[in-house]
Amino acid sequence: MYIDTTTQEWGLTQAEIMQRHPMTVFPEPFAPLEQYAKVVDQPQPACNAETHKLIEAKPKLINGEWQQQWRKVALTESELEQRVAEQAAAEQAAKDAARITVTKRQVLLALFLRKGIKADQIDAVINAIPDETQRYMARVDWDGAAAIESDSQTVGMLSQALGLTEAEMPDLFDFAQAL
Incomplete structure (x- = not known):
């Protein structure tokens, strides 16, 4: 990235500089005209991505070289809502990816x-x-299911009542899938 030191316009690329000066022959490797200076990349500062974002700011002339600058900005309400929605979607995608569905025959075996x-x-x-309502819902869910999902509420309740640990369930469903 380059800065035009006369106008303070920054973020310029080699191609943009060459387009601005079509009658100029630039050497190989590229060397910009005197009015342009290379902006030295600087590492991004630490930032809590849950609440803030980094925005590239105007470069500063420090000890004779133009250095990239960063500004930490709080996320807007809509950006925060978007982050929450993205996290929820990612968590759901992970749950969906981990879900194993087998037939009732497979899980019983x-x-x-x-x-x-x-x-x-x-x-x-x-x-x-x-509870009669919970009992009826569990009965309908178990008896009416052609397929059993490893992460269903009924499977969770049954596994706990049968003394199965959460850690055992993936192996049990992997085994069931192979039957």
């Missing part, structure tokens, strides 16, 4: 082969849910 858990034990857990 995996539970039995890996943990010795049978279908009647799952039914007993569902029947033991004290």
Whole structure:
């Protein structure tokens, strides 16, 4: 990047300088005319990307060389909302990518082969849910499902009630997927 030292216009490229002076023959390697100076890149300062952003500012002449400058600016309300939305989308994408979907047959076989858990034990857990609405919803979710998703609320509740840890679930679903 270059700066025009007479007009203080900065951010100029080699091509832009050459376009401004079409009748000038520039040497190889490129050397700008006297009115232009190379701006020396400077590292970006630390910045909390959750609340601020860096904006390139006008270069400063320091010890005889033009140096790139940065300005830290607080994010606007809409930028903050955009960041939150992007984070939520990224988290959802990660959850979606980690989700494993198997048939009920596969999960029942995996539970039995890996943990010795049978279908009647799952039914007993569902029947033991004290709240009638939650019990009915779990029953419909379990009985009515052709496919079982590893991150479903019902799977989470059943796994906890059956003594399965959160760490065991990915391996169990990977195994079920292979059946």
